[in-house]
Amino acid sequence: MSTVRLGTVALDTPDPRGLAAFYGALLGWEVEDSSDDEWVTLRGEGPGGGRLSFQLAADHVPPTWPSGPVPQQAHVDLYVSGYAEAEAQVLALGGRLLEGDAGHPTWRVYADPSGHPFCLCLEG
Template sequence: MAVAHLGSITVDCDDPTALAAFWAELLGGATVASTEKFVSVKLPHLVLTAIRVPDYRPPSWPDEAPPKQIHLDLVVSDLDEAQRHAVDLGARLAEDQPAPGKCRVLFDPAGHPFCLCLSPGA
């Protein structure tokens, strides 16, 4: 039996206001707490927090120097439309696309990789 559940994901960045706004718009959330150091966005099943860290360096993908440490896979029904929307909000498409027919790799405004993926079996 589980003794805990995932309640929050925190991502490092140099501009928490901008990064939180990106994720709030992309995932349909709302800001619930904000300071100069962090901004938290309430999503349907968890909270995503963007936190300012000194000398932030975005992860590098696919070469992994510095390593990505974590990435999110977001399930979508239309890859092209989801990609357009994410890019309109400030994401950028990765050059390397291992499986573009099933999954698209992008970077959020702070440089964290994330994937837009069709549901398995779609």
């Protein structure tokens, strides 16, 4: 069976560094050195640690809460040891492929049964 683990949760924002600063201060997490102006990742160490990323979306429209014309949106990256078994599992569970590895050899984009996008990303 293919190994699947949570990689990061990525939030769209017009200001990745600003939003990372907010959550970094809130959670006590540090910005990873590999971050740039279009993709910023926070990493927490120890118990309760993890990763949270912020992706540039210049035309991002904040969701209306709890309901309204703009639903909440986010996507999850799941790290896998290989695509074949993981993709078969996604499809068997009702997911669908949105974008294969054309142009992106290390990840593929899927939709869950409700239509929310997520990525399977190769570890390594």
